[in-house]
Amino acid sequence: MTTIYILIWLNFIYYICLQALYILLVLLSAWQLRKYKRSITFGEFRRIAQSELTTPVSLIIPAYNEAAIIVNTVRNAFTLNFPRYEIIVVNDGSTDEMMAVLIKAFNLRRVDRYDPKHIATKEVLGVYVSPDHPKLVVVDKKNGQRADAINAGQNFSTYPLLCVIDADCVLDADALLHMVRPFLRDPDVVAAAGIVRPSNGLTVKNGEIVQRGLPRSLLGMSQEVEYARSFQWARMGLCSLESMLCISGALMMIRKSIFQELGGSSPSAITDDMEFTVRLNAHVHDRRKTKRAKLVFLPDAICYTEIPETFVQYASQRNRWQRGAMQALLRSWWMFLNPRYGMTGLFGVPFFVLFDSLASIVEISAWILMVVVLVLGAATAWQILLVLYVAYIVNVFLSLSAILLTETNRLRTTSWRNLGKVLLATFLENLGFHQFHLIVRLVGAFEYLFRGRRDLGMPMERIVPNPSTS
Numbered sequence: 001m002t003t004i005y006i007l008i009w010l011n012f013i014y015y016i017c018l019q020a021l022y023i024l025l026v027l028l029s030a031w032q033l034r035k036y037k038r039s040i041t042f043g044e045f046r047r048i049a050q051s052e053l054t055t056p057v058s059l060i061i062p063a064y065n066e067a068a069i070i071v072n073t074v075r076n077a078f079t080l081n082f083p084r085y086e087i088i089v090v091n092d093g094s095t096d097e098m099m100a101v102l103i104k105a106f107n108l109r110r111v112d113r114y115d116p117k118h119i120a121t122k123e124v125l126g127v128y129v130s131p132d133h134p135k136l137v138v139v140d141k142k143n144g145q146r147a148d149a150i151n152a153g154q155n156f157s158t159y160p161l162l163c164v165i166d167a168d169c170v171l172d173a174d175a176l177l178h179m180v181r182p183f184l185r186d187p188d189v190v191a192a193a194g195i196v197r198p199s200n201g202l203t204v205k206n207g208e209i210v211q212r213g214l215p216r217s218l219l220g221m222s223q224e225v226e227y228a229r230s231f232q233w234a235r236m237g238l239c240s241l242e243s244m245l246c247i248s249g250a251l252m253m254i255r256k257s258i259f260q261e262l263g264g265s266s267p268s269a270i271t272d273d274m275e276f277t278v279r280l281n282a283h284v285h286d287r288r289k290t291k292r293a294k295l296v297f298l299p300d301a302i303c304y305t306e307i308p309e310t311f312v313q314y315a316s317q318r319n320r321w322q323r324g325a326m327q328a329l330l331r332s333w334w335m336f337l338n339p340r341y342g343m344t345g346l347f348g349v350p351f352f353v354l355f356d357s358l359a360s361i362v363e364i365s366a367w368i369l370m371v372v373v374l375v376l377g378a379a380t381a382w383q384i385l386l387v388l389y390v391a392y393i394v395n396v397f398l399s400l401s402a403i404l405l406t407e408t409n410r411l412r413t414t415s416w417r418n419l420g421k422v423l424l425a426t427f428l429e430n431l432g433f434h435q436f437h438l439i440v441r442l443v444g445a446f447e448y449l450f451r452g453r454r455d456l457g458m459p460m461e462r463i464v465p466n467p468s469t470s
Helices: 002-039 044-050 070-078 098-106 145-155 175-185 218-240 256-261 272-284 311-331 339-357 359-376 381-406 416-450
Strands: 057-063 085-092 109-111 124-129 136-141 161-165 189-198 203-205 208-211 251-255 294-305
Touching (some): 002 218, 002 339, 002 381, 057 070, 057 175, 070 085, 085 145, 098 136, 136 145, 145 256, 145 272, 161 256, 175 189, 189 272, 218 311, 256 272, 272 311, 359 381, 359 416
Parallel strands (some): 057 161, 085 136
Antiparallel strands (some): 161 251, 189 251, 203 208
16 A cells, blocks of 8 residues: 555656646746747838848758648748748659649759759659749659658758748748748847647638638647647747757758758658757757857747548557657657756756656556555545546646637637637547547557557548638
8 A cells, every 4th residue: 555655646746747847838938928029020020021131941841642732732832921932842752643743733844953962862863843933843752751851852952041841731921931030130040940730720722821710620629729738838938948859840940051960850760850859959059069059939930730630640640759759859868867958958858758758658657546546445536536627627727828828929719709619629628638649649658669669650641622722
């Protein structure tokens, strides 16, 4: 029985520390958001959009078997409000008709272009440009995974800033303006992250977002809340503590010189975005360097990405994210509690190891422990229910704080009805969806640690968009 009580207290202490850190991140995020809004001056983004001195950007779109959506993604990229940029689509050895679709849609012509090979990649089969769309470059190469495609796109890039998005992404028209602003204001900024939200429910015509909606399924709505929580206060709070160890691959901007210095993305990584961000943090926050560098998070640079709305695809995605996070952190184990990396080593890496990668294991063990305690008579059913109720209320409070922060910016819901749906989802998320997420992550951790699973999981099935809304 003594062992049971020790485990109960350990779980209790873990839970208190976790929730205290979450509340700290909420407060830091609210403060940083207020500070950010006060720093924006009238007409600043208009000057960036109109100035010939604005640093140009290379927009890289790695794609594999995306024939159903790639044309819409490129059309959306054409609509961006930015003075000078290029669009580099990398066909990573697709086995569907994606290359043929691109050639037909944009009147592509093959050209002879030198591959500088700043970073080694799989063989490039051809480079295509469009006489109708001078900004567009399409690189056709052998399959080497998403990271290899990003590296290939970087090899053919012209401009000093790289912006990487996924092939299923829809960018807000002013996304690049917001992303490039910190680079213009502060030469120490080397990388920037933006907000990612579900695209399920968007209405897009000719590449432009004309209406924002919500996912239709309960699973989709639970992810709507999860994304708001993750990007609205978690990343902003972590960034203020120099501990943002995951810049989403759906929207990242980085100086090309830094990208090349780090050797680019790793094709062997399960989740190349997190693995690269951890390496980037090690490079940026190394106290042995005389020159300081910064990573920033931008609460008004918005990207929408497709989310899974079936439990099978959701489980595959979250399983891969769990395995990828563990791989990235284990590859950089030497940063754990290492003062050489400042707050990143002393707080960021321990936070992601103890309260992210291991959270599912601890929480599942807590559920099992509650059953054991109940069976042994160490606690009554009412006491167990009281503990669950308190945990539920705290989780709802954290989700509501993210929704309220969202309502203060351009991502606010478009109607009272939609706001009601989001608020309802915050109460339903912890009644089954969260527990399913825990089980999926636990399976992912087991498969990585004990089965050595390193594959990328099941790809999402693409649904051909309705022509009337695309």
